[in-house]
Amino acid sequence: MARSGNEDSRGTVTVPDTSTPLSSRIQAGTCLRQEKGHSSQQRFLECRYVAALGWPCLSGTRGVQTPDARNSYHFLASGQQALPMDSQGNFWTGAWTGANVFSSGNxxxxxxxxxxxxxxxxxxxxxxxxxxxxxxxxxxxxxxxxxxxxxxxxxxxxxxxxxxxxxxxxxxxxxxxxxxxxxxxxxxxxxxxxxx
Incomplete structure (x- = not known):
């Protein structure tokens, strides 16, 4: 099987050009264009990388990189849709006067x-x-x-x-x-x- 210049002897696609920062290539729009020496598979992987970094609202939170900065329950209970809770995963209640709900009975x-x-x-x-x-x-x-x-x-x-x-x-x-x-x-x- 013929290899392109972007594959090593095992047929693994090499990492896209990192000499130019990805953010600069995104701004220039080059991550979506055919660049010299980039295979279509590399461009696809780079665009997936851009999507994962640039659009977390579409790809969800990245718990793998920041396991302690996530609310796992939020993902499991609702797929990260809106829930009546604070950033710590505590549901809104009237249990503490002055918290989220105030109800004195008067x-x-x-x-x-x-x-x-x-x-x-x-x-x-x-x-x-x-x-x-x-x-x-x-x-x-x-x-x-x-x-x-x-x-x-x-x-x-x-x-x-x-x-x-x-x-x-x-x-x-x-x-x-x-x-x-x-x-x-x-x-x-x-x-x-x-x-x-």
Whole structure:
């Protein structure tokens, strides 16, 4: 059987050219082209290598290289699809107050807790907005400010109905109007702040 220049005496395909970093060849698109001295089998293997390194969302996590950095249960239970659990494999429960689910058994307290969390999230969004200059990031935060504001108002109105306290007088928390953020103002102009 005739051998190509890319096979050794046992007929084993040699490793593709490593003098040029793979990332450079990927950027140049040469991993998918016929390169001088590369057999089609080598190109196929190199493209599989690129897929395994470049697209882990398609090929899954690589537990062989990092056996201690995986969540085996996540793979076994769901094939790495979304599960209601944290990064350590702990399912969301209400077992610990303040964890993922808060349920005190008292509707007013639960609504007040969620109101508090939404206000804290709004403060964090404002901080993120102030620290970024990227227009896409600011547009995203502007939208989130408006949508999160809807949740704040919904909790405030529910608390008002249950308690008679005018919680709306507290708003906005922090005391900064969405009108100060041009990216949020355009969503309010479309009425997104009034749709639950």
């Amino acid at each position: 509707l007013k307290l639960d609504l007040l807790h969620n109101f508090f969390l939404e206000c804290g999230a709004r403060a964090s969004k404002i901080r993120v907005y102030e620290t970024v200059d990227d227009p896409t990031a600011r547009a995203c935060v502007g939208f989130l400010l408006v949508r999160g504001g809807v949740h704040i108002v919904a909790y405030a109105k529910a608390l008002e109905k249950l308690s008679g306290v005018d919680v709306g007088k507290l708003l906005p928390i922090p005391d900064i109007s969405n009108k100060r953020f041009p990216e949020a103002a355009k969503h309010e102009a479309r009425g997104l702040h009034r749709i639950l």
